[in-house]
Amino acid sequence: MAKASIGVVGLGVMGRNLVLNIERNGFHVAVYNRTQSKMQAFLQGEAAGKHITGSDSYPALMAQLEKPRCVLLMVTAGSAVDAGIEEIKPFLEPGDILIDGGNSYFMDTERRSLALTAEGLHFVGMGVSGGEEGALWGPSIMPGGTPEAWQALAPILRKIAAKAEEDGEPCVTHIGPRGAGHYVKTVHNGIEYADMQLIAEIYDLLSRGAGLPAAELAGIFDEWNRGELRSYLIEITAKILRRTDEITGKPLVEMVLDEAQQKGTGKWTSQNAFDIGAPIPTINAAVESRILSSLKAERVAASRVLRGPSPRFTGDRAALVEAARAALYASKILSYAQGMSLLRIASAEYDYHLDLAEIARIWRAGCIIRAGLLGDITAAYRRNPALSNLLLDDAFRQAVESRQAALRHVLQTAIGLGIPALALGSALAYYDAYRSERLPANLTQAQRDFFGAHTYRRVDQEGIFHTDWE
Ligand SMILES: NC(=O)c1ccc[n+]([C@@H]2O[C@H](COP(=O)([O-])OP(=O)(O)OC[C@H]3O[C@@H](n4cnc5c(N)ncnc54)[C@H](OP(=O)(O)O)[C@@H]3O)[C@@H](O)[C@H]2O)c1
Missing domain, CATH: 1.10.1040.10 (N-(1-d-carboxylethyl)-l-norvaline Dehydrogenase; domain 2)
Structure with a gap:
């Protein structure tokens, strides 16, 4: 059987709908969920008859993927993302792309990005907006990370993103490095x-x-x-x-x-x-x-x-x-x-x-x-x-x-x-x-200088001034 274009970990509300969106747009998707009964229910329900295949472990998921392998984590933001990264990492090779599509704090994405880049992996912190319906029919997507990762993911992301009414352009772009996507x-x-x-x-x-x-x-x-x-x-x-x-x-x-x-x-x-x-x-x-x-x-x-x-x-x-x-x-x-x-x-x-x-x-x-x-x-x-x-x-x-x-x-x-x-x-x-050329911050500065000798600058001369106000 042909390899899958992408693996998705986490079949919650957002994960399931994104999987269906990616598949509808012509890609084979491999999936994994911690609670396997939920994955089975999905495979036998909404995913039945579609190019969506399940996995009972991370090695099994990786074995289904084209290289470089792209894995999208759609798990609860926070410690679940760190846990997921640690569990998947042993099965990744340099050049593989790990994507966090949840609402992660951008400083967490900065930290994860630096750590994974040092190991030769690409890490993409990707903001997804549009809720459940958006995930299924076309969200606005804000991916951060390396240009190489963007090049690899762009064919999928451009297909699944919402299209603007005005010009039909997909609502996705490479936002910037590291945590830029989650920041935006x-x-x-x-x-x-x-x-x-x-x-x-x-x-x-x-x-x-x-x-x-x-x-x-x-x-x-x-x-x-x-x-x-x-x-x-x-x-x-x-x-x-x-x-x-x-x-x-x-x-x-x-x-x-x-x-x-x-x-x-x-x-x-x-x-x-x-x-x-x-x-x-x-x-x-x-x-x-x-x-x-x-x-x-x-x-x-x-x-x-x-x-x-x-x-x-x-x-x-x-x-x-x-x-x-x-x-x-x-x-x-x-x-x-x-x-x-x-x-x-x-x-x-x-x-x-x-x-x-x-x-x-x-x-x-x-x-x-x-x-x-x-x-x-x-x-x-x-x-x-x-x-x-x-x-x-x-x-x-x-x-x-x-x-x-x-x-x-x-x-x-x-x-x-x-x-x-x-x-x-x-x-x-x-x-x-x-639009105010002058704000009352002059008084604030004077007060700061009064009680704390914090000094002030003048409007008419250079330099730092202090006054004994009493
Ligand atoms: N819902 C929205 O409208 C929306 C919109 C934009 C972004 N987001 C973000 O997208 C992410 C997913 O949201 P969701 O609404 O799809 O959440 P959800 O329905 O609660 O699903 C959470 C998923 O994370 C998995 N998970 C949780 N903890 C885990 C752990 N420690 N290890 C492995 N898997 C774990 C769950 O697996 P189990 O089935 O095993 O519990 C489940 O598949 C979140 O970051 C959320 O903030 C949500």
């Missing part, structure tokens, strides 16, 4: 957190504030999805708002407990941005909003004693809805400006040589943040690959400038009603800070 996947997830939080705050303002019922909001989001806000997250928001609870007959979204969970990639984005000195206040606000939401019991108790304004809006609803649309688009641009700028700073810090136009291009389809906006971001970085901030591109500068009044109006309304808007507020504050 982490930032993708950070941006995803921010996108979701901005939408949630607009929903809160229009629902709790303006009193719009879920069904009406569903129609509004549907309409927004036909314009500049066109994106997967807006599309699913409309579907969620339309869904009725079978038990109570109410909108199902209103029956969902308001405690947002997280698996850590948003937090990693914030932590890393602090480490490398990149301002991403909207992503940070999104992570913090999830943390705040998780304090449900405390919030319930506080809601009985802490007073604020009535959240009832009495103004022009139609005007607020239109302002909300423009504010959401402006704040989304401001959030992407932060995320892309984080990538630019990280690229220099870690020597990743990231191509921001390529990264925006492969986020146009397959992944959770896919949106019409990403085509425009691709174009902006193609016009000027050295763009230091998306806001300095003429088209984006104008897009935010022409919508800033709407964003300010929406925030003033939310503040007046006492509806929290951490992410929307942080997006506007980022804009106002970034």
Whole structure:
């Protein structure tokens, strides 16, 4: 029997769907799973009659593979990846390619990459976005590693990746060396957190504030999805708002407990941005909003004693809805400006040589943040690959400038009603800070010098100064 093009270890939700995707695209896949009964169920179920063959051990898996052998690990991130690498390594030869397709922490990928490269192996840390459906029908794929490994994997990855509607191009590219793929996947997830939080705050303002019922909001989001806000997250928001609870007959979204969970990639984005000195206040606000939401019991108790304004809006609803649309688009641009700028700073810090136009291009389809906006971001970085901030591109500068009044109006309304808007507020504050020639950091420096003799620099002369302020 002909050898398999690739071996996949780990037949969980993502592993199984990726295997089916690879096979559907014309490749023979060999598979292995720690719990063999799950592998047998897969082989006899969804994989029956397909070019998918099982293995009962790592040596048996390796024996099925073409050389150089490509093995894709789709196991739980963390110690399972280290365990898998140690178990497979004795059966690999120099030139073989080991791929970790899970949501690994990029510093773990850096460590694994250095260790395996020293042994003559190629290690690819590969971010995969799009969830279960994406894995099956076409995810956005972010592989890091050596150019040689990319050359070997590209024929498979280009086939299985999502294709952008605009030009049919596959949503995959060689991201960069070592942990670059997992780094970019982490930032993708950070941006995803921010996108979701901005939408949630607009929903809160229009629902709790303006009193719009879920069904009406569903129609509004549907309409927004036909314009500049066109994106997967807006599309699913409309579907969620339309869904009725079978038990109570109410909108199902209103029956969902308001405690947002997280698996850590948003937090990693914030932590890393602090480490490398990149301002991403909207992503940070999104992570913090999830943390705040998780304090449900405390919030319930506080809601009985802490007073604020009535959240009832009495103004022009139609005007607020239109302002909300423009504010959401402006704040989304401001959030992407932060995320892309984080990538630019990280690229220099870690020597990743990231191509921001390529990264925006492969986020146009397959992944959770896919949106019409990403085509425009691709174009902006193609016009000027050295763009230091998306806001300095003429088209984006104008897009935010022409919508800033709407964003300010929406925030003033939310503040007046006492509806929290951490992410929307942080997006506007980022804009106002970034465009300020002078910030109050002069006072901060003076205070630091006052209490800690930390010194300061002057605006009118070179040198380091200290004052005895009292
Ligand atoms: N689900 C998503 O939407 C999504 C999207 C993007 C990325 N990811 C990432 O993709 C990876 C896989 O996710 P998933 O959703 O497919 O997970 P899953 O359904 O929980 O499956 C986990 C797989 O890992 C295997 N495994 C766990 N610990 C192991 C160990 N110590 N040794 C060997 N095998 C072990 C399991 O084998 P057994 O059957 O023997 O337990 C199973 O095959 C994760 O890193 C996840 O974060 C997931």
